[in-house]
Amino acid sequence: MYHVIFHIDEKEKWPLVLGNVKNFMADHMAAEIEVLANAAAVNGYRSGAFIDQMRELSDQGAKFVACQNALNAQHILKEDLPEFVSVVPAGVVELVKKQSSGYAYIKP
Amino acid sequence: MYHVIFHIDEKEKWPLVLGNVKNFMADHMAAEIEVLANAAAVNGYRSGAFIDQMRELSDQGAKFVACQNALNAQHILKEDLPEFVSVVPAGVVELVKKQSSGYAYIKP
Amino acid sequence: MYHVIFHIDEKEKWPLVLGNVKNFMADHMAAEIEVLANAAAVNGYRSGAFIDQMRELSDQGAKFVACQNALNAQHILKEDLPEFVSVVPAGVVELVKKQSSGYAYIKP
Numbered sequence A, B, C: 001m002y003h004v005i006f007h008i009d010e011k012e013k014w015p016l017v018l019g020n021v022k023n024f025m026a027d028h029m030a031a032e033i034e035v036l037a038n039a040a041a042v043n044g045y046r047s048g049a050f051i052d053q054m055r056e057l058s059d060q061g062a063k064f065v066a067c068q069n070a071l072n073a074q075h076i077l078k079e080d081l082p083e084f085v086s087v088v089p090a091g092v093v094e095l096v097k098k099q100s101s102g103y104a105y106i107k108p
Helices: A011-027 A039-046 A048-059 A068-073 A091-100 B011-027 B039-046 B048-059 B068-073 B091-100 C011-027 C039-046 C048-059 C068-073 C091-100
Strands: A003-008 A032-037 A063-067 A085-088 A104-106 B003-008 B032-037 B063-067 B085-088 B104-106 C003-008 C032-037 C063-067 C085-088 C104-106
Touching (some): A003 A091, A011 A032, A011 A039, A048 A063, A063 A091, A085 A091, A104 B091, B011 B039, B011 C091, B032 B039, B039 B068, B048 B063, B063 B068, B091 B104, B104 C091, B104 C104, C003 C091, C011 C039, C039 C048, C068 C085
Parallel strands (some): A003 A104, B003 B032, B063 B085, C003 C104
16 A cells, blocks of 8 residues: 655645645545645645645545644644644654655655 | 656756756766656646757656646647657656655655 | 755745754754755855854754755855855755665655
């Protein structure tokens, strides 16, 4: 089984990232897929435009994660995030831990 | 022997990517090198400005690959690509497979 | 112990990269951390705005590295770099070597 973590730190890249995840799942539904958002990209979790598409991918098994450091910097509360988004203390640490445990890294 | 996959998804990044590949080959001619283009970057395979430089690097052993999903989205036919470009069904899957088999990942 | 290499090739990304390194070190002071700058990003090593923050992170153990190919292209001499910056012949080769020896890769 393949494991992959998609990294996004710019809000403008959400359409590209979500398209990438969709294409990946179309081919490999059984993979472990995580989307890790840090820096300004966490604002995408507050944007109506992307939530429906994210929820659909989440329902199909993709994990959506936000960086707590970034939420603090962007003044976003955990309670304001969609229910399918989980939070890690530091996005960069999550990226390293996942790669260390065998995840491939993709930065669209 | 080193293995590396360069990922490009923005057309504007072709000069940077090709410069990176050239620099890498100057130091490690024996490595396995793949350039994987998806999203809007596949348009670079239709652009006269880059083809000569790509062909030269291809002649020296670098592999140039296009994502079929991206070709579809950009309305580019496989027949329209230079003869040295190969096509994979999904660029993101190629990126994960290659990393899983030991390739380093670089996103210029 | 975790190992991570941060890749930067655009000068504008220095604030983001340095913030990422700071966040990583706040969580994992014991990790091996390298920041590899190539292309236009090596100009950041000449910019007063970032040097103090880099030196502080360097004092805490982060390694700052510049690509010689990029220094040549940007007409920067090794002697002009801060004393804590080391130079490698080719940044892309450094990125591959480090990943091959177990470093995670992050491109902010």
